Amino acid sequence: MLQGILRFYLALIVVIFHFFQTGPMPGRLAVFAFFFISGYLVTRVIDERYKGRSGLVRFWVNRFLRLYPTYLAILCATAIFLSFFAAVAEPLEGMTIPSTGDSWLRQLIIFGLTQINGGLYPERMIPVAFSLAIELFYYLILSLLFGLGAGFRLIWPFWLVSLGVALVMIANDDFSGAYTSYWGPALMFATGSLLHFEWNRVSAALKLERYSVQLFALAVAGFTLYAFAPAVLVAIRVVLLGMPMEAAVAGLQEPSVPALYASLPIVAVAMAASLMPIERERIGPIRVVRLARISAFLGDLSYPLFLSHLLLLAIAESILGPGSVTDLVAIAASVAFSVALVLFLEKPVQRLRARIRPPMRKEPDTAVPNASG
Numbered sequence: 001m002l003q004g005i006l007r008f009y010l011a012l013i014v015v016i017f018h019f020f021q022t023g024p025m026p027g028r029l030a031v032f033a034f035f036f037i038s039g040y041l042v043t044r045v046i047d048e049r050y051k052g053r054s055g056l057v058r059f060w061v062n063r064f065l066r067l068y069p070t071y072l073a074i075l076c077a078t079a080i081f082l083s084f085f086a087a088v089a090e091p092l093e094g095m096t097i098p099s100t101g102d103s104w105l106r107q108l109i110i111f112g113l114t115q116i117n118g119g120l121y122p123e124r125m126i127p128v129a130f131s132l133a134i135e136l137f138y139y140l141i142l143s144l145l146f147g148l149g150a151g152f153r154l155i156w157p158f159w160l161v162s163l164g165v166a167l168v169m170i171a172n173d174d175f176s177g178a179y180t181s182y183w184g185p186a187l188m189f190a191t192g193s194l195l196h197f198e199w200n201r202v203s204a205a206l207k208l209e210r211y212s213v214q215l216f217a218l219a220v221a222g223f224t225l226y227a228f229a230p231a232v233l234v235a236i237r238v239v240l241l242g243m244p245m246e247a248a249v250a251g252l253q254e255p256s257v258p259a260l261y262a263s264l265p266i267v268a269v270a271m272a273a274s275l276m277p278i279e280r281e282r283i284g285p286i287r288v289v290r291l292a293r294i295s296a297f298l299g300d301l302s303y304p305l306f307l308s309h310l311l312l313l314a315i316a317e318s319i320l321g322p323g324s325v326t327d328l329v330a331i332a333a334s335v336a337f338s339v340a341l342v343l344f345l346e347k348p349v350q351r352l353r354a355r356i357r358p359p360m361r362k363e364p365d366t367a368v369p370n371a372s373g
Contacts, residue, residue: 001292002216002274003037004299009220010034011302013227014128015309015334019327023230024255028179030227031131032260033267034306035185038135039142039192040271046146047196049358056147058356063139065353067110067132070341074307075107078125081311085318094124095310110136118174118181127310130180137182138189146193155190155197162186166261178257191264195272202272212276213283219270226263300346304338312337 010030017027050059082097098104103123106112113121114130124130145154166187169178178184195202202208206215237243278288309330316330 001276001278001288002213002295003271004295004297004302006216006220006270006274007034007037007302008298008305010037011306014306015331018310019313019330021231021234022228023234025230025259026227028255028260029223029263031128032179032185032188032263033223033270034131035134035138035188036192036264036267037271039138039189040195041192042139042142043146043193043196046143050143050147051149052147055358056143058358059143059147060139062353062356063136065349065356067136069345069349070304071110071126071129071132071307072108073341073345074304074311075125077308078311081315082125085315094120094122094127095314096123096125098123098125114180114182116182118176118179118184120180126307128306134180134182134185138186142189142193152197155194159187159190159194162190170257170261173257175255175257175260178260179255187261188264188267191268192271195268199272202268203276206269206272208273208276212273213278215269216273219266219273223263223266223270226266297342300342301335301338304341304346305334308337308341309334 010033013030014027016022017030046055046059050056078095079097082095098107103121106121106123107125107129110129110132113124113133115121120130145158165183166178168174169184174184208215237247278291281288283291312334313327313330316326316333320326320329
């Protein structure tokens with residue numbers, strides 16, 4: 001029910017992270033939360049729709065149509081901007097025209113934008129697209145694990161191996177490996193998968209039938225405090241204590257490997273609570289039917305907003321120059337651009353995807369908006 005709101009909220013955190021000085025963690029925590037959500041949703045649609053070899057072919061066609069049309073549209077827009085206007089604005093987060101054929105191929109197929117054991121490929125026209133490379137890697141793993149009938153038998157071994165990888169990353173203090181390698185985020189995907197298979201136990205333990213809305217609000221508030229606490233501390237030091245900015249941010253610049261994984265329980269509660277249908281007619285002044293539509297639309301916006309916001313920031317800076325007003329204009333432009341992409345590109349593609357998507361093989365435990373494969 002509220003899953004779309006959750007995804008849009010996480011995309012906004014990534015935007016705020018890139019546009020404002022919020023410390024080293026908020027955007028990275030949001031990306032890790034997206035990995036958890038993908039682990040759940042992909043496992044669910046594979047388990048309930050795409051079993052067997054023919055099902056997996058449909059799954060991969062559907063995933064291609066879900067990811068690549070929007071990605072390629074933003075890639076083309078970025079290429080046009082970088083070709084004609086890049087000299088006006090400072091390149092952002094590695095945003096640059098590829099210098100080799102190999103680099104162009106990496107941009108087009110997405111795989112290769114991050115390294116096997118961590119570290120980002122230096123040329124990334126869409127800087128955040130490295131996370132899509134990681135997602136595609138786990139789509140492959142999850143489709144092989146659960147699409148050929150193994151199902152529940154493999155989820156606990158997969159989760160234990162992923163936990164071991166996370167512990168190694170923490171022991172080695174390897175942030176690059178934890179965040180940008182193909183192995184580091186495994187625990188998020190595996191725990192998302194586990195939520196699907198253990199849904200009844202989780203739902204009963206959290207009493208989601210009675211408290212889903214309250215738990216969702218608490219988890220989102222908790223995640224916000226967890227992600228932005230360092231930035232709040234800096235603001236307190238500067239505004240209330242009169243410290244210079246350089247002194248205020250001292251000691252807060254290093255990203256933390258344990259902090260990445262420690263966000264997992266909050267994300268799990270937020271995701272689980274967001275999945276529950278809401279039985280009442282209203283939540284405050286808002287009708288639940290209208291809230292469901294809003295949530296679904298915001299969920300649709302999250303993907304193009306996530307991919308396009310740095311491009312819109314670069315365009316805004318090339319016209320207005322850097323500054324707070326420019327950042328606010330870029331946020332508004334990013335949302336407007338995302339709405340246009342959803343209405344004129346993603347909606348028509350969704351109709352094509354609906355033809356490919358097979359019916360549910362079993363009655364779902366939860367009503368999940370936009371969870372279809």
